[in-house]
Amino acid sequence: MKVNGTHYRSLWWNAQDDVLEIIDQRSLPYEFITQQVKTLEDFEDAIVEMRVRGAPLIGATAAYGMALALKLDASDAHMDAAWERLNETRPTAINLRWALNRCREAMRPLPEAERAAAALQLAHDIADEDVEICRQIGEHGLKLIREIAAKKPAGEPVRLLTHCNAGWIATVDWGTATSPMYHAHDAGIPLHVWVDETRPRNQGALTSWELGSHGVPHTYVTDNAGGHLMQHGQVDMVIVGTDRTTRRGDVCNKIGTYLKALAAHDNGVPFYVALPSPTIDWTVDDGVAEIPIEERSPRETTHIQGTMEDGSIGVVQVTPEGTPGGNPAFDVTPNRLVTGLITERGVCEATPEGLAALFPEMAGA
Numbered sequence: 001m002k003v004n005g006t007h008y009r010s011l012w013w014n015a016q017d018d019v020l021e022i023i024d025q026r027s028l029p030y031e032f033i034t035q036q037v038k039t040l041e042d043f044e045d046a047i048v049e050m051r052v053r054g055a056p057l058i059g060a061t062a063a064y065g066m067a068l069a070l071k072l073d074a075s076d077a078h079m080d081a082a083w084e085r086l087n088e089t090r091p092t093a094i095n096l097r098w099a100l101n102r103c104r105e106a107m108r109p110l111p112e113a114e115r116a117a118a119a120l121q122l123a124h125d126i127a128d129e130d131v132e133i134c135r136q137i138g139e140h141g142l143k144l145i146r147e148i149a150a151k152k153p154a155g156e157p158v159r160l161l162t163h164c165n166a167g168w169i170a171t172v173d174w175g176t177a178t179s180p181m182y183h184a185h186d187a188g189i190p191l192h193v194w195v196d197e198t199r200p201r202n203q204g205a206l207t208s209w210e211l212g213s214h215g216v217p218h219t220y221v222t223d224n225a226g227g228h229l230m231q232h233g234q235v236d237m238v239i240v241g242t243d244r245t246t247r248r249g250d251v252c253n254k255i256g257t258y259l260k261a262l263a264a265h266d267n268g269v270p271f272y273v274a275l276p277s278p279t280i281d282w283t284v285d286d287g288v289a290e291i292p293i294e295e296r297s298p299r300e301t302t303h304i305q306g307t308m309e310d311g312s313i314g315v316v317q318v319t320p321e322g323t324p325g326g327n328p329a330f331d332v333t334p335n336r337l338v339t340g341l342i343t344e345r346g347v348c349e350a351t352p353e354g355l356a357a358l359f360p361e362m363a364g365a
């Protein structure tokens with residue numbers, strides 16, 4: 001997508017310097033800073049510190065990390081060590097392990113001399129595939145938005161609500177939850193998006209930055225506003241992303257997603273999840289019981305970053321000194337609260353049968 005008129009992906013290969021470039025998302029939406037990721041420590045730091053974030057982007061970044069590791073030393077032992085180090089960086093988004101496994105399984109049979117080049121090509125392929133998956137999710141989601149628009153008086157906007165940032169910067173391009181929004185906006189369907197702030201890290205500010213850059217009308221609301229908006233008929237559809245969805249369709253996503261799903265269920269608002277297939281964990285059924293939920297630093301709850309009145313970026317403390325903070329970063333929405341899953345192969349029910357019908361080769365694995 002575009003930033004100040006220039007098309008960017010959230011990461012790209014700099015062939016001249018032979019290095020990966022990323023957008024440092026910790027500086028967004030205040031400053032647009034790019035960064036070169038040169039060492040395995042840089043890769044670990046980029047994921048742990050959330051310079052790159054969002055499940056698909058974490059996976060693509062890890063694939064480039066494996067490529068770098070194999071360029072330094074293509075032995076099995078070094079590959080396994082890099083796998084372990086990168087796999088430790090964040091626990092919840094399954095795309096990380098999916099990308100690491102894909103790299104390792106593809107490289108293991110190759111002679112060591114071929115591994116570095118093959119791993120780099122695989123990382124490029126994973127990035128390109130992610131763009132195409134997200135584009136296809138956008139096309140399938142567009143059909144759902146079109147159906148809602150067709151039932152409204154001409155010119156009245158379709159009102160969407162989203163949580164966290166499942167936008168182009170959380171993927172390689174397009175985003176998952178935002179891709180249908182971009183497609184609908186580009187197709188001339190009037191839209192309005194309620195953007196949840198998504199405390200504690202306020203990824204909603206990233207979504208607002210993205211939507212604003214693309215000209216999509218939106219309003220940034222507190223996390224607690226969604227239920228009220230739904231009760232008053234202000235939301236036609238919820239679309240969120242996911243960090244891991246189980247084979248029966250339980251959806252793990254940013255903390256607070258579950259509460260939005262409950263409110264949507266109570267108010268008869270369709271609740272859709274944009275789901276790229278690498279985000280499906282085919283080894284897990286019960287998301288609440290089985291998905292590890294990242295517990296992040298309490299400082300994220302007691303402090304908040306933003307632009308100060310003098311224009312500088314600053315951090316302020318919002319609680320009394322010494323207040324203990326608790327910070328589970330994700331929650332699980334049971335499949336019974338999910339109206340449908342928007343995948344690259346189409347929309348399905350959040351059930352084992354629904355997912356198996358779209359991905360028979362995975363469901364039988």
Ligand code: MRU
Nearest residue numbers: 053054055164166170241242254
């Ligand atoms: O902690 P984050 O910012 O990495 O969490 C991101 C989310 O929860 C997104 O909604 C999810 O990864 C889907 S991104 C397309």
